[in-house]
Amino acid sequence: MTTGEHTVAHQFDDAEQQHEASTFGMWLFLVTEILFFGGLFTCYVVYRALYPEAFAAGSHHLDLTLGALNTVVLIGSSLTMALAVHAAQLGRRGPLQLFLALTIVLGSVFLVVKGFEYAEKFQHGLVPGADFVFEGGKAPHVELFYGLYFTMTGLHAVHMVIGVGVLAALLVLARRGRFGAAYFTPVEVTGLYWHFVDVVWIFLFPLLYLLGGH
Amino acid sequence: MSPTQDPALEAPERATHYLNVDYGIWSWLLTKDHKRIALLYLVSITFMFFLGGLFALAIRLELLTPGADVVGADTYNKLFTMHGVIMIFFFLVPSIPAVLGNFLVPLMIGARDLAFPRLNLASWYVYTIGALFGLWAVFTGGVDTGWTFYAPYSTSASYTKVVPTIVGAFFAGFSSIFTGLNFIVTIHRMRAPGLTWFRLPLFIWAHYATSIVIILGTPVIAITLGLVAIERVFRIGIFDPALGGDPILFQHLFWFYSHPAVYIMILPSMGVISEVITCFSRKQIFGYSFVAISSLAIAFLGFLVWGHHMFVSGQSVYAALIFSVLSFAVAIPSAVKVFNWTATLYKGSISFEAPMLYALGFIGLFTIGGLTGLFLAALGLDVHVHDTYFVVAHFHYIMVGGAIMGYLGGIHFWWPKISGRRYPETLARLSALIVFLGFNLTFFPQFILGYLGMPRRYHVYPEEFQVLNVMSTAGASILGAGYLLPMLYLAWSLRWGPRAEANPWRATGLEWQTASPPPTENFPRTPLVTEEPYAYPLREVREY
């Protein structure tokens, strides 16, 4: 099967209805994700308003270079994702696989860089808990900042891991010729998800990294 | 069986339908048929209901006496916590949507299934995993934070199974989100030809509004409880006052979902009432568009009132004023529904089968529950009755006198469609009466107890509160009996009940235009809708 034909599921009247339902469903899911992250952003906004200096101090210790690099990497991966969807739309199997693979690579680079950042925090005792130290002492409000840092970027990273996993599955299916001009819905909705995860980072980056003035 | 074969040509006893098309266990556990998934849910939530009910009976037993004569403090605290967690997350939130909604939404709109059948099955598995976590927490020591999980007690002062309970609730929440998402897409995209929005049954409007609330609200409780779990496991304190964290922030986040959650629990029930009232008065609903729009109004306003749970928390006076006025406003659309249902009876042709008895009971009890909500919205008065038995009485009037009576009414109304059998009518009417009487005896005295000052979550209390508590416990035992009866006779009817025809109630609605029970594909041919809903009197009754 190289044309990417796909039988319409029995509950749908036609392929168009199926496609519309799938994309609508993904948008609704992304709405729930906005609310999910929204709870954390609410905590952030409240505490930052209460403790601006502590948040600035905490932000200052984050690695701006790595954060900026990750931002570029993730935006790049959104570009390759969009190109993958476009390739699928045009039924171009080769480019589809290439761009899916590139997206996976860029997403993985992001996660690796994040891993290095986390490791550095562990080394410097910036992980919240009984062993938290900041500039030699206890700084409760800064610990709050790092609590939010780890929770927010951690939740984001979990979403990235799931995304990379789904992309890998898509790559396998793409190699088998499952997608084509007539049917590329899974690629498209995964693209929506991936762009969303990117947008979340675009909010996280300035809120977490750009407070302190470096 | 091929979809083109007309079941009308088959004798009813030998017709293939969704129940007998395959008897294997895997045909059930791997089904994608929304009707079978509804039954899977029915089994799970019935089990959880009775477990939660057992905890309720234990609570009422302890409260017979002022002292700690049945259980000790820690056990009691676990009992009321687990009663709340199970009843809210594992029974009330799924109940009507996951059972009646799953079964009826495609049928009522003339579709062959929901938009995402595999997601539907997944939602049941996710629910079941959540329930297993919850059960594990219950049977390995229990949890004692109250279903409200207030920080910092839940994050740093409770030594009980908080994290497994939270994981269970988290999974149940995702199950709920999957269901809501499925309903929204289905209702938007898969209505039969001619079925415009304002021809939809009010049951569909109710589930549509409910699904919107689910989508917007549930993720917030997920992250909030997630943060409690993270704080317990990783010691990352977001709400810890020692770090500058704010326990009141927890309350804001918690109630942002948990208030709309009560509308998740009541809106579907209101949808049932609209269907039942019209059928058993043989009448058009009075004020169709007002009832439909009021579902949306409740969903919208419901997101703006969460602070009324926090009037004495230390919240600012200005915030309290805003939340209070909005809380009064949210009562109005519900009142509009009650008036419209009552007006529907005017000049109707009314009969009193069990579903109608439950619906009439609902209207009366929901009215009282809703009116007592005004007492709580009233700022100065709430200061006195907050966290007392007045609140307990209020929400049980809505949740039990309202939501559960609607659920039982719906189960009885659609039982012939779901099972292909009739239930014993006299026994069902008797049960409805027992439930109504037992319910009022259980919960009305609690209004008085609350105003007297008896706080919630107390297992010992001053002696002067005993008489009212004894009355309440007496009522609870009657109520329990009232719930057991339907379990028994509905099960009995599966084997020995008379077979049901396609439309035993002579009701309007697409679900009644196909066989009882329906074939897997729901309709032999996609229906075409040309009439408004509730177009009584029914012009023709086809034999299936």
Added chain:
Amino acid sequence: MLERLGLMPAQASTIASTTDALYWFLIGLSFVFSMGIAGALVYFSVRYRRRSDADQATQIHGSLALELVWTIIPFGLTMIVFVWSANLFVTIKRPPDDALEVLVIGKQWMWKLQHLEGRREINELHVPIGQAVKLTLTSEDVIHSFFVPAFRIKQDAVPGRYTTAWFEATKTGTYHLFCAEYCGTEHARMIGRVVVMEPADFQAWLAGEETPVQAMAVGGDGDTVVEAGAELFARLGCGTCHRDVRGALGPTLAGVFGSDVRLQDGGTVVADEAYLRESILDPRARIVQGYQAVMPTFQGLVSEEGMLQLVTYIKSLSEGRGS
């Protein structure tokens, strides 16, 4: 009359009657609406019951006029209630300037109160009649809530911040004090009393040697010293910390008298009468190993007679073990 029947709480503060008036207004409103709906349901059910299959309903789609009426009128009524209750709330939230100040600390599972003039109380609050009293509340651990039904006031005590409440008592007497925010095991026993006194009596109490314990009529005639001590032990909330469970804030006292107690600094001490007395009056002097220094002092809260009762009771918990 309803109060004597046990159906309404006492009215003992300046806002109690307003709160009750609002309550009765809502009861009246609710009665009218619920009886109206119930009456209509019953009437329609009877009047329009189906007598035969030929009975036809009259199809009525609705009435815009009715919808407007039954939307606007209820909304108007709710707004009246809102304004009235908001007014009451603002009163409840604004303490007068001349209020007597009392600091309140909730902790699992007792109320610690401190009058600014100096007297300290546990689980009891003495106040004069006819004088505004302002409470400043906080918590040492989890959220509690200070609730006096007779005064119709309630305020959460939140760790990490101060909240305030005020009242003016209008009737002498003794009234329930409850904790109204679930706070763990002994939430239901975190209760006490508010004692409203004539101003002269209150001044005497404030200035006097008389400890609150003596006002509590500890032990009736015929109670043994051990029984009186047990009652005092419960009233002062000792058992909320000194429990035989994991995570208890204080060491269990069963069997402690006469035993060797290991202290935080490594030393040991024999738990005799003097040690028990010192632990009650100056708990930070010697901390038991494995426990935090969180026990409040009961200096000024226990008379000599009460001290003897407590010590005798604690000794009785070691009966059967040689001392």
